[in-house]
Amino acid sequence: MNIHEYQAKELLKSYGVPVPVGGVAYSDQQAAQVAEEIGGNKWVVKAQIHAGGRGKAGGVKVVDSIAEVQKTADAMIGTHLVTHQTGPEGSIVQRVWIEQASDIKKEFYLGFVIDRGSQRITIIASSEGGMEIEEVAKATPEKIVKEVIDPAIGLLDFQCRKVATAIGLKGKLMPQAVKLMKSIYRCMRDKDALQAEINPLAIVGNGDDKLMVLDAKFSFDDNALYRQKAVTEMRDLAEEDPKEVEASGHGLNYIALDGNIGCIVNGAGLAMASLDAITLHGGRPANFLDVGGGASPEKVTNACRIVLEDPNVKCILVNIFAGINRCDWIAKGLIQACNSLQIKVPLIVRLAGTNVEEGRKILAESGLSFITAENLDDAAAKAVKTVRG
Numbered sequence: 388m389n390i391h392e393y394q395a396k397e398l399l400k401s402y403g404v405p406v407p408v409g410g411v412a413y414s415d416q417q418a419a420q421v422a423e424e425i426g427g428n429k430w431v432v433k434a435q436i437h438a439g440g441r442g443k444a445g446g447v448k449v450v451d452s453i454a455e456v457q458k459t460a461d462a463m464i465g466t467h468l469v470t471h472q473t474g475p476e477g478s479i480v481q482r483v484w485i486e487q488a489s490d491i492k493k494e495f496y497l498g499f500v501i502d503r504g505s506q507r508i509t510i511i512a513s514s515e516g517g518m519e520i521e522e523v524a525k526a527t528p529e530k531i532v533k534e535v536i537d538p539a540i541g542l543l544d545f546q547c548r549k550v551a552t553a554i555g556l557k558g559k560l561m562p563q564a565v566k567l568m569k570s571i572y573r574c575m576r577d578k579d580a581l582q583a584e585i586n587p588l589a590i591v592g593n594g595d596d597k598l599m600v601l602d603a604k605f606s607f608d609d610n611a612l613y614r615q616k617a618v619t620e621m622r623d624l625a626e627e628d629p630k631e632v633e634a635s636g637h638g639l640n641y642i643a644l645d646g647n648i649g650c651i652v653n654g655a656g657l658a659m660a661s662l663d664a665i666t667l668h669g670g671r672p673a674n675f676l677d678v679g680g681g682a683s684p685e686k687v688t689n690a691c692r693i694v695l696e697d698p699n700v701k702c703i704l705v706n707i708f709a710g711i712n713r714c715d716w717i718a719k720g721l722i723q724a725c726n727s728l729q730i731k732v733p734l735i736v737r738l739a740g741t742n743v744e745e746g747r748k749i750l751a752e753s754g755l756s757f758i759t760a761e762n763l764d765d766a767a768a769k770a771v772k773t774v775r776g
């Protein structure tokens with residue numbers, strides 16, 4: 388799960404990390420009000436979407452009057468902002484964050500990620516921060532430094548000093564850098580974050596130099612949300628695929644893909660196998676929807692409805708290997724779905740496991756035209772044949 392930049396900044400602030408003074412606004416008048424309240428003579432208006440690359444796409448603007456704050460907020464709110472991270476359809480800007488503009492002397496990159504190889508939180512830092520970090524990583528990878536954190540010991544001062552020195556921080560900035568890195572690490576651990584990306588971390592000020600976080604991106608472990616109430620409350624459903632949100636509300640897992648065969652399965656392993664089998668037969672899955680264990684007829688009906696919300700779906704492949712599930716319930720759910728949703732696309736059904744005979748019998752006696760399949764391979768082949776016409 389991701390959060391907005393302003394939420395990340397508020398979170399970091401609560402851990403004592405220096406961030407600009409700011410406020411969130413949902414309208415242009417509110418934006419002007421926020422600018423008035425926070426004071427200063429230069430502000431940054433920042434579109435809040437769950438994607439970076441906003442600076443280059445016109446989603447971050449520095450202005451020097453309250454009237455300009457209002458005008459800029461008005462121009463941003465409600466538009467589709469397309470950045471190199473959003474995909475061509477962009478994201479709708481629902482709110483903006485107004486903060487005091489800083490005098491930037493230098494921008495750095497500071498990321499905390501989980502390194503899959505070492506299975507540890509790793510700091511990634513660079514003296515070349517700001518909007519070109521992707522190019523730095525490609526063209527001059529030696530300008531990126533890494534420091535692996537031992538989970539049993541935690542992040543030690545000398546490691547922070549090593550990273551800070553490597554990116555060129557020294558003197559009065561050194562203790563600030565150590566404190567900042569340790570606070571971010573503590574925040575990450577406390578909140579079950581998977582990633583904390585600060586870009587830029589900047590030296591700001593005139594005369595009295597200070598380190599400040601000017602942009603922050605956080606993502607969290609979905610499997611830990613049950614124990615992270617404050618994090619869960621920051622979730623912005625408008626930023627997520629509406630079908631995935633609806634599915635999770637019904638206790639289903641929906642993942643959108645770009646083909647035309649809808650897949651209703653139970654279990655992530657069977658989902659992967661189904662996608663592979665479809666691909667092997669030359670087809671392309673439109674999604675996969677995992678009904679999980681113990682799927683009631685209602686759950687199966689909801690699954691069909693969600694899959695059919697994708698207009699690209701030309702047929703539905705139902706592949707169930709029932710253990711905790713019951714094939715008779717799945718069959719009842721499918722009949723219920725056919726009757727209540729008036730499904731016009733072919734349904735290919737492969738049932739195996741608990742109560743399979745009963746399930747097959749229910750389908751056969753329903754009078755509805757299901758295409759039944761013997762096994763996974765047969766089901767995938769039939770689905771691909773159906774969409775090819």
Ligand code: ADP
Nearest residue numbers: 431439440441442447488489517586587601602
């Ligand atoms: P994104 O990463 O989505 O492009 P950022 O928040 O990093 O958005 O902003 C882009 C650039 O705008 C930064 O690299 C920085 O140069 C500038 N910027 C951002 N916030 C401020 C601020 N508070 N004061 C001055 N400049 C800022």
Ligand code: MG
Nearest residue numbers: 439586587602
């Ligand atoms: Mg940034």
